[in-house]
Amino acid sequence: VVANFFSSPEPSPLSRGMLTSLLPYPESNPLFDCFANAWKVADPVLYPGAGLGQLPPIPALTGSDLVVATIAALDQIDKMQMLDGRRISGQLWADAIRNISVPSVNQQIEFFPNGDRKAQLSLFYYSPESNSFVRFADSEFNDYTLQNVQDVVWYSNTTQLPDLDIRPPFSYWSCEDGKMKEDPTGKTVSLHTPGSSHVDEIESGYYCDHFIDCHNLSDESGECGGNYMILFIVFGVVTGLLMILTLLIIIFVAIFGIILQYRRLKSASPFFLMLLLISIFVGYSSVFAFFGKPHPVACAFQPWLLGLPVISMIAILAVKNLRIYRIFKYPLKRTKITDLELLAVWTVILVPAVLIIVVWMIVSTPTASIKERDGEDHYICATGGFTGEPGGIIFFFIFVGYSAGILIFGAIISVLSRNVPSLFNESKLLTISIYNLGFLSAVIIPVFLVIQPFNPFWAWILRTCAVLYAFTATLVLQFFPRIVGIVFVDRFKDNNNSSTSYISTKTHE
Structure with missing residues (x-):
């Protein structure tokens, strides 16, 4: 059974707008007229699509050209006396075909050196209504430009260009x-x-x-297991309340320590208590620098808002311990230590920390940029500046190392002042605060660095809890005993007993 591809009894609308390129239908010429007359009377059983008194379709003419081109190529090879049964190479066939120039029922059969036929082509679209291909453009072989004849009726049964850029949803x-x-x-x-x-x-x-x-x-937020919105609200409220508490304690120290000069506060140096409270307040505020999506400004402020208050707090605890050690190192000698001297020591400790952060900001500027985390690109706090990664982590460890050195200095002073009489010893609470900060840093920092790249949600909770705990523990240890003493023990009366008078005199003289 031979399929009839020239016509279909039931045209399919699914083929509407299908495009093809064919040779244009030829004008009348002797070769075409001869072929057309033979096609009209041919037996359709032997020649499917022929007969029935119809003109030959364009594919039939193209098939005729194929036969003529083959015969012309064979004629060239025969003239070369190579049709004697030997194998003819593909290259020889290609050269023979490209060198032919013979007339045909349609156009002259000639080829370019690359094998393309030198012929005018027409573009057609299929119309199921007429069950035929309809010409809509012509192309000349010498310039390959298209001359539009009419618009194409596409699959949508309109002349609007179809969208061929199909992408998955x-x-x-x-x-x-x-x-x-x-x-x-x-x-x-x-x-x-x-x-x-x-x-x-x-x-x-x-x-x-x-x-x-x-x-x-x-x-x-919403249905996420790690809901940052709830997290920020809870920690924001807690941090805000702690900051308000710190402000109230600042007012309390200002009234009872600086204005009224109660001995419980005066003996602990109200100036340094105020400085410690300011450091704690700024330290609390650093929590908000880590809220929300990272931003270059917030990333750059984080070392300032968190690093300096930590160093300041550690330095205050260390110099206050140093003062007690120096007072009782020679108990029979009258020792004069002013707040100005302690402020100078505190400044000496704080200046290197400031220099480290300043150089950090210049050389390895903290910023926010795209980094790959867990297979995806995320906008996170990263290192910029001149060095890029890993400059930020290097400066971080330099800063941590310096902080650890100050903690060790404070711990050594605590050990040296351990034998101070308990009635005059402020160093116990200072020592507990220093050891507490040291232990917290040794545990939290390594764990945070391990968790941060994989689960920033839990890393954020860990860091924020550590910050709040460090400053709150210091706030409670350093101020609650004095507040309780003034409010509940002394009932707002200045208890000028011998012990507090003694230590206050030795401290400030």
């Missing part, structure tokens, strides 16, 4: 709307990377991945 997260959406076309929505502080449409994989990629936290 995809889901994405809308930061603004706070929900998962889908682009059925696969190309209507342009996805953003979290490479700035404000983006909208991001990949669905960014949803609930523990990294904050939306400025409004919508990708890490």
Whole structure:
């Protein structure tokens, strides 16, 4: 059974708008007329598609050209006396075909050196209504330009160009709307990377991945296991209350320590108590620098807001211990230690920390940039400046190392002053505070560095809890005993007993 590809009894609308390129139908010439007359009377059983008094279709003419070209190539090879049964190489066939120039029923049969036929081509589209290909453009072989004849009726049964850019649909997260959406076309929505502080449409994989990629936290809120919105609210309220408590204690120390000069506060140097409270207050405020999506300004302020208050607090505890050690090192000698001297020691300790951070800001500037974490690009705090990575981590450990040195200095002074009489000993609370900070740093910093790259949600909780605990523990140990003593023991009366008078006199003289 031979299929009839020239006509179909039941045209399919699915083929509407199908394109093809064919030779244009020839004008009347002797060769074409001869071929057409033979086609009209041919037996359709032997020649499918022929007969029935119809003109030959263009594919039949192309088939005729194929036969003529083959005969012309064989004629060239025969003239070379190579049709004697030997194998003829493909290259010889190609050269013979490209060198022919013979007339045909349609156009002259000639070829370019690359094998393309030198012929005018016409472009057609299929119309199921007429069950035929309809010419819509012509092309000349010498310049390959198209001359439009009419518009194409495409598969949509309109002349509107079809969309051939078919892409699979995809889901994405809308930061603004706070929900998962889908682009059925696969190309209507342009996805953003979290490479700035404000983006909208991001990949669905960014949803609930523990990294904050939306400025409004919508990708890490709602049904996420790590809900940053709830986390920030809870820790924000707690931190705010602690800051208010610190302000109240500042007022308390100012009234009873500086203005009224109660012995319980005066013996501990109200000036340094105020300096310690200011350090604690700024330390609390550093928590808010870690809220929300990372921002270059917030990332740059984090070492200042957290690092300096920590160093200041440690230095204050150390110099206050140093004062007690020097007073009781020679108990029979009258020792004069002014607040100005202690302030000078505190400044000497603080200046290197400031220099470390200043150089850090210049050489390895903290900023926010795109970094790959857990297989995805995220906008996180990173190291910029002249060095880039790992300059930031190097300066971090330099700063931590310096802080550890101050802690060790304070611990040594605590050991040296351990035998001070308990009635005059302020160093016990200072020592507990110093050991507490040292233990906290030794445990929290390594654990935080391990967790941070993989789960920033728990790393954030760990760091914030450590910060709040460190400053709160110092606040409680250094101030609550004195507040309780003034309010509940002395009932707001200045208890000028011998012990407090003695230590106060030896301290400030």
